[in-house]
Amino acid sequence: MPSSELHKFYKKGLGERLQIVKEFAGLGEEEIGKLKKYGAMDFETADRMSENVIGTQQLPLGIATNFLINGKDCLIPMAVEEPSIIAAASKIAGLVRKTGGFKAEADNPVMIGQIQLLKVKSFEKAKKAILGKKKQLLEKANAFDPVLVKFGGGAKDIQVREVKSKRGKMLVAHLLVDARDAMGANAVNGMVEAIAQDMAKIASGEQRVFIISNLAIHRKARARLVLKAEDIEGSFHGTCNFVKGNEMVERILDVYALAEADQFRATTHNKGIMNAIDAVAVATGQDWRALESGAHSFAAFKKGYGPLTKYSKDKQGNLVGEIEIPLAVGLVGGAVKTSPVAQAAIKILGVKSAQELAMAMACAGLAENLGSLREIAIRGIRHGHMELHAKNIAIAAGAQGKDIDKVAERIIREGKITVDGAKETLERMHK
Numbered sequence: 020m021p022s023s024e025l026h027k028f029y030k031k032g033l034g035e036r037l038q039i040v041k042e043f044a045g046l047g048e049e050e051i052g053k054l055k056k057y058g059a060m061d062f063e064t065a066d067r068m069s070e071n072v073i074g075t076q077q078l079p080l081g082i083a084t085n086f087l088i089n090g091k092d093c094l095i096p097m098a099v100e101e102p103s104i105i106a107a108a109s110k111i112a113g114l115v116r117k118t119g120g121f122k123a124e125a126d127n128p129v130m131i132g133q134i135q136l137l138k139v140k141s142f143e144k145a146k147k148a149i150l151g152k153k154k155q156l157l158e159k160a161n162a163f164d165p166v167l168v169k170f171g172g173g174a175k176d177i178q179v180r181e182v183k184s185k186r187g188k189m190l191v192a193h194l195l196v197d198a199r200d201a202m203g204a205n206a207v208n209g210m211v212e213a214i215a216q217d218m219a220k221i222a223s224g225e226q227r228v229f230i231i232s233n234l235a236i237h238r239k240a241r242a243r244l245v246l247k248a249e250d251i252e253g254s255f256h257g258t259c260n261f262v263k264g265n266e267m268v269e270r271i272l273d274v275y276a277l278a279e280a281d282q283f284r285a286t287t288h289n290k291g292i293m294n295a296i297d298a299v300a301v302a303t304g305q306d307w308r309a310l311e312s313g314a315h316s317f318a319a320f321k322k323g324y325g326p327l328t329k330y331s332k333d334k335q336g337n338l339v340g341e342i343e344i345p346l347a348v349g350l351v352g353g354a355v356k357t358s359p360v361a362q363a364a365i366k367i368l369g370v371k372s373a374q375e376l377a378m379a380m381a382c383a384g385l386a387e388n389l390g391s392l393r394e395i396a397i398r399g400i401r402h403g404h405m406e407l408h409a410k411n412i413a414i415a416a417g418a419q420g421k422d423i424d425k426v427a428e429r430i431i432r433e434g435k436i437t438v439d440g441a442k443e444t445l446e447r448m449h450k
């Protein structure tokens with residue numbers, strides 16, 4: 020297995036980058052062809068995927084390097100327009116390799132389908148009646164999706180809750196469905212629809228809502244990293260001092276403490292995590308809205324809204340980072356098979372199950388988050404971000420062709436990363 024540790028990948032040309040990825044992932048000519056066409060989707064495919072289609076909107080597809088996950092080298096494709104996400108994740112992944120890489124795990128891919136029953140006279144009696152007929156209800160739900168059952172998935176259990184609302188008490192049943200390698204929304208929605216009426220009869224109530232819940236608490240992925248303090252020390256442009264490892268760990272813990280204590284900071288902290296997770300989701304054809312709603316809801320589940328990662332210092336003074344996040348992702352269904360690039364992205368990632376995909380996403384989210392915390396702890400996020408953004412600024416100022424890199428380099432060196440600064444630099448260069 021080739022290593023994902025790729026030095027100065029960003030300095031290589033497109034042809035060389037593609038060749039490296041092709042060899043790493045064993046991509047065929049067809050996949051390379053699709054990547055070379057920049058993922059261009061034909062109108063017919065786009066029109067089948069969505070509605071009232073008049074074109075397609077594209078995003079750059081990049082590769083986060085250096086990831087070692089459970090001992091396996093991984094290149095992680097990310098489709099995202101914001102600079103510095105791929106660089107930050109790759110940088111941290113490179114450091115984590117030194118201490119053995121990320122350790123990750125994922126729960127079974129169990130989703131929740133909700134059935135709301137109204138006008139139930141006795142909650143306890145209704146609950147008993149539903150659970151008494153569990154076997155028949157599960158059989159009927161599974162009859163909706165024999166393919167899923169064939170792959171070892173399907174409806175596995177029913178739980179019953181009482182929910183107090185403004186319109187009175189209601190019974191809510193949760194159908195637990197193992198979605199295997201699918202995200203599962205269509206399967207779950209079909210199953211709850213198939214049994215909602217029967218359940219209402221059994222409980223002597225009236226069914227209303229029957230739909231999947233995007234709060235996928237049974238389908239979480241976890242990842243962990245350990246970094247030696249000396250591996251994260253360094254000097255940063257925009258600051259005068261070299262920051263020693265122990266000092267860096269303390270600073271990162273200070274930044275993290277605010278996210279734990281304050282929702283305003285926690286929201287932005289989690290946005291950083293989702294920067295990477297959404298980027299992998301888009302690259303691999305996932306429903307990123309489902310991931311977003313699930314992640315933020317989980318961040319507030321049972322307690323106030325808080326960070327999705329945790330940081331601490333172990334007895335040796337190492338920095339320990341952990342993430343736990345629900346990730347309802349799939350390798351079949353949705354846009355996974357229809358998006359021209361998603362299949363190639365999944366092949367590059369080398370994952371063979373939805374659980375492996377979830378683990379890779381959790382690692383990417385944790386790496387990106389720590390990359391941001393390290394920047395924030397020293398000089399604020401703007402420097403690294405703007406340095407990578409300098410090329411966009413140069414283009415906005417009117418630079419073309421080779422001038423783009425030259426202007427970007429100069430405005431970074433002179434610390435004038437603004438459109439005005441780039442215009443002025445461009446004028447000076449042309450004089």
Ligand code: NAD
Pocket residue numbers: 164166167170172198199200201202203204205206207208231233306309349351352353354
């Ligand atoms: P799907 O129905 O397109 O495909 C899943 C089906 O593929 C399974 O039900 C099964 O029959 C079959 N299958 C074949 N091989 C399988 C395997 N190895 N493992 C599991 N299933 C296998 O997709 P889906 O995952 O049920 O639904 C995802 C789509 O639903 C996404 O496009 C999403 O945007 C959309 N959606 C989401 C929501 C929501 O999140 N609230 C609501 C409605 C629709």
